[in-house]
Amino acid sequence: xxxxxxxxxxxxxxxxxxxxxxxxxxxxxxxxxxxxxxxxxxxxxxxxxxxxxxxxxxxxxxxxxxxxxxxxxxxxxxxxxxxxxxxxxxxxxxxxxxxxxxxxxxxxxxxxxxxxxxxxxxxxxxxxxxxxxxxxxxxxxxxxxxxxxxxxxxxxxxxxxxxxxxxxxxxxxxxxxxxxxxxxxxxxxxxxxxxxxxxxxxxxxxxxxxxxxxxxxxxxxxxxxxxxxxxxxxxxxxxxxxxxxxxxxxxxxxxxxxxxxxxxxxxxxxxxxxxxxxxxxxxxxxxxxxxxxxxxxxxxxxxxxxxxxxxxxxxxxxxxxxxxxxxxxxxxxxxxxxxxxxxxxxxxxxxxxxxxxxxxxxxxxxxxxxxxxxxxxxxxxxxxxxxxxxxxxxxxxxxxxxxxxxxxxxxxxxxxxxxxxxxxxxxxxxxxxxxxxxxxxxxxxxxxxxxxxxxxxxxxxxxxxxxxxxxxxxxxxxxxxxxx
Amino acid sequence: xxxxxxxxxxxxxxxxxxxxxxxxxxxxxxxxxxxxxxxxxxxxxxxxxxxxxxxxxxxxxxxxxxxxxxxxxxxxxxxxxxxxxxxxxxxxxxxxxxxxxxxxxxxxxxxxxxxxxxxxxxxxxxxxxxxxxxxxxxxxxxxxxxxxxxxxxxxxxxxxxxxxxxxxxxxxxxxxxxxxxxxxxxxxxxxxxxxxxxxxxxxxxxxxxxxxxxxxxxxxxxxxxxxxxxxxxxxxxxxxxxxxxxxxxxxxxxxxxxxxxxxxxxxxxxxxxxxxxxxxxxxxxxxxxxxxxxxxxxxxxxxxxxxxxxxxxxxxxxxxxxxxxxxxxx
Numbered sequence: 022x023x024x025x026x027x028x029x030x031x032x033x034x035x036x037x038x039x040x041x042x043x044x045x046x047x048x049x050x051x052x053x054x055x056x057x058x059x060x061x062x063x064x065x066x067x068x069x070x071x072x073x074x075x076x077x078x079x080x081x082x083x084x085x086x087x088x089x090x091x092x093x094x095x096x097x098x099x100x101x102x103x104x105x106x107x108x109x110x111x112x113x114x115x116x117x118x119x120x121x122x123x124x125x126x127x128x129x130x131x132x133x134x135x136x137x138x139x140x141x142x143x144x145x146x147x148x149x150x151x152x153x154x155x156x157x158x159x160x161x162x163x164x165x166x167x168x169x170x171x172x173x174x175x176x177x178x179x180x181x182x183x184x185x186x187x188x189x190x191x192x193x194x195x196x197x198x199x200x201x202x203x204x205x206x207x208x209x210x211x212x213x214x215x216x217x218x219x220x221x222x223x224x225x226x227x228x229x230x231x232x233x234x235x236x237x238x239x240x241x242x243x244x245x246x247x248x249x250x251x252x253x254x255x256x257x258x259x260x261x262x263x264x265x266x267x268x269x270x271x272x273x274x275x276x277x278x279x280x281x282x283x284x285x286x287x288x289x290x291x292x293x294x295x296x297x298x299x300x301x302x303x304x305x306x307x308x309x310x311x312x313x314x315x316x317x318x319x320x321x322x323x324x325x326x327x328x329x330x331x332x333x334x335x336x337x338x339x340x341x342x343x344x345x346x347x348x349x350x351x352x353x354x355x356x357x358x359x360x361x362x363x364x365x366x367x368x369x370x371x372x373x374x375x376x377x378x379x380x381x382x383x384x385x386x387x388x389x390x391x392x393x394x395x396x397x398x399x400x401x402x403x404x405x406x407x408x409x410x411x412x413x414x415x416x417x418x419x420x421x422x423x424x425x426x427x428x429x430x431x432x433x434x435x436x437x438x439x440x441x442x443x444x445x446x447x448x449x450x451x452x453x454x455x456x457x458x459x460x461x462x463x464x465x466x467x468x469x470x471x472x473x474x475x476x477x478x479x480x481x482x483x484x485x486x487x488x489x490x491x492x493x494x495x496x497x498x499x500x501x502x503x504x505x
Numbered sequence: 506x507x508x509x510x511x512x513x514x515x516x517x518x519x520x521x522x523x524x525x526x527x528x529x530x531x532x533x534x535x536x537x538x539x540x541x542x543x544x545x546x547x548x549x550x551x552x553x554x555x556x557x558x559x560x561x562x563x564x565x566x567x568x569x570x571x572x573x574x575x576x577x578x579x580x581x582x583x584x585x586x587x588x589x590x591x592x593x594x595x596x597x598x599x600x601x602x603x604x605x606x607x608x609x610x611x612x613x614x615x616x617x618x619x620x621x622x623x624x625x626x627x628x629x630x631x632x633x634x635x636x637x638x639x640x641x642x643x644x645x646x647x648x649x650x651x652x653x654x655x656x657x658x659x660x661x662x663x664x665x666x667x668x669x670x671x672x673x674x675x676x677x678x679x680x681x682x683x684x685x686x687x688x689x690x691x692x693x694x695x696x697x698x699x700x701x702x703x704x705x706x707x708x709x710x711x712x713x714x715x716x717x718x719x720x721x722x723x724x725x726x727x728x729x730x731x732x733x734x735x736x737x738x739x740x741x742x743x744x745x746x747x748x749x750x751x752x753x754x755x756x757x758x759x760x761x762x763x764x765x766x767x768x769x770x771x772x773x774x775x776x777x778x779x780x781x782x783x784x785x786x787x788x789x790x791x792x793x794x795x796x797x798x799x800x801x802x803x804x805x806x807x808x809x810x811x812x813x814x815x816x817x818x819x820x821x822x823x824x825x826x827x828x829x830x831x832x833x834x835x
Contacts, residue, residue, distance in 0.1 A: 123571065124571055304691040307692070307693075308671065309667075309670065455794060464782060492603060495603070496597075499592070499599075500567075502566040504580050
């Protein structure tokens with residue numbers, strides 16, 4: 022009897038272990054059920070917005086929605102798309118959707134783009150900008166022409182967030198140009214404004230070199246765009262050589278020609294921050310994000326480089342999760358007095374996708390369509406404290422929100438300027454992850470430049486960037502199976 | 506009484522035993538089958554399957570959205586047979602020859618041989634001996650050594666980087682003595698210092714693991730051997746080199762081999778501490794990061810290339826080390 026039990030138990034244990042090795046298969050289990058499962062990357066927008074939008078969607082359609090906010094989507098998304106996972110919609114940054122579409126793992130969303138959106142005259146496609154539409158199409162597996170396989174998730178604004186109350190109390194004007202910004206920094210330092218409850222005086226910037234040095238990209242990219250112009254930036258981000266071929270695409274990083282203005286923009290930053298350590302809180306370049314946030318929230322710095330999720334994240338560490346002062350995102354001070362106002366679309370490469378293996382593709386499309394409605398767009402802005410979905414907000418009434426929230430208003434205004442993204446359709450950019458991008462090999466210099474300013478000026482960094490690109494280009498090209 | 510009972514029991518038990526044997530034989534086979542099913546399946550799927558798939562990947566390339574055999578690639582048409590077959594390998598070798606980034610990655614990885622085998626292991630051997638000899642406060646040292654081994658790597662790297670950060674524990678401690686080390690601490694994870702920071706972390710975190718295995722190995726040494734050494738007046742140094750090391754040689758060999766493998770295995774330490782920047786990118790971290798893209802043939806080729814180079818060296822080292830102290834035993 023004991024042996025029989027042992028055998029049965031062993032069998033159950035073995036089967037259990039084998040079963041645990043199986044794939045997710047959550048979808049197959051609930052096929053036929055009218056329930057939508059959504060997975061959203063936990064990226065600074067909180068989870069309230071997706072819960073509220075889901076609730077409203079359920080009220081409107083009767084389709085129940087289960088949503089998870091998660092930071093580990095990207096670790097398992099490929100496997101989930103390939104083998105069938107638990108979710109019907111994924112929303113995140115960094116989704117390698119071009120590759121997934123080419124592998125046949127994503128649902129074709131063409132009919133979503135031609136569907137009507139409640140409360141609007143046009144179609145879903147009309148609710149997106151030309152650029153958002155163009156970067157959502159690709160020739161997928163078995164396709165003979167391009168089709169829509171994703172929807173842009175957010176449209177962002179990045180740049181300098183400032184303490185409005187502090188500016189007002191001290192009579193500091195929001196700078197309109199780079200030169201005015203440099204003057205303002207000196208004014209702030211000269212003012213020696215005491216920090217409440219501390220012997221320290223206010224400095225211009227708090228920032229985190231350890232965790233978020235790339236936040237400096239936001240003003241730097243805009244200066245680059247202003248100096249180089251739209252056409253040149255678009256040429257560079259195609260990463261094709263001067264002859265229009267892949268083979269010498271590394272020339273786009275040449276600091277004497279194509280990348281000249283990028284390095285100029287970096288040099289502007291270098292002169293402002295790296296070469297003027299007094300403009301930042303001591304050791305900002307080694308500080309964690311928490312330290313930088315805390316310094317800004319506690320009034321030790323007047324400005325902090327951030328993006329549209331800034332208010333949400335900064336509020337999280339404040340007492341009662343409420344900032345003691347008003348904040349706003351200033352239009353990035355222009356590189357030159359005559360340059361146009363512009364906005365680098367932070368997070369424009371973020372995506373919302375529907376797995377081809379989802380059993381709820383049509384309902385998933387309905388949900389994405391619902392997200393384009395004015396109600397959902399407004400809910401997102403309100404719940405995320407000033408972030409915007411990638412849809413057109415010109416017909417969405419935000420007046421009530423903007424009347425009580427200076428940050429939302431400032432982000433909205435920034436989004437109304439000339440917007441640009443740096444997403445590339447060049448296959449090298451998504452077949453070799455983190456290689457071909459504004460900073461090749463994903464190597465940033467902001468932190469090191471502050472540690473050793475003289476060794477990281479524009480000239481040095483420009484030469485280094487070009488060298489990295491030139492040396493590695495043949496490998497990147499081969500790994501992408503591209504010849505000339 | 507006894508002589509009467511025994512034959513009856515024997516008579517009654519004989520047929521029962523026969524029946525029982527048949528049943529238990531069947532049950533035993535089933536039991537053995539079920540017990541073997543999982544490890545065999547595990548081996549076939551997780552080892553054989555994965556490795557075969559990785560080897561196949563090195564002969565594939567990315568085209569029209571999917572990985573195809575190199576001979577099916579239109580981009581490679583017109584090239585010679587071997588040039589096409591070993592396309593991924595030639596790409597890798599060209600990269601090793603021409604790219605400073607790739608060369609730096611190999612150099613950064615090879616350093617871990619020195620760190621693991623020539624620094625961490627000898628230090629661990631010494632500390633293990635101290636713990637084994639029950640020197641003063643050995644319990645405290647045990648905790649100090651073992652703690653890094655039981656904490657998840659992410660937590661450990663976080664503790665390490667926060668402690669050494671400009672406002673961390675070390676800065677605060679030095680501040681008590683009036684030393685302002687903020688600037689020095691600010692630069693610990695930046696530039697050329699970053700490598701040192703990662704290496705020191707690896708030594709600190711690696712000692713605990715080695716000490717656990719070495720103390721376990723030392724604890725198996727018979728006490729009478731050590732007592733006779735004591736009676737003969739053998740010094741601790743002599744005891745360590747002439748008795749302890751030879752008798753724990755199999756453990757030392759295992760740890761040395763593990764140390765050699767760290768050249769390919771160190772992955773997340775530089776990632777969590779410095780994001781793989783400042784020339785700290787290792788082979789393991791590169792394979793991990795490249796695997797998140799669609800061009801899987803590149804990390805697969807690099808992995809196989811390293812295995813082809815590394816496996817014979819490791820096997821030869823093991824063979825050589827096993828030759829040492831062959832006649833020593835207890």
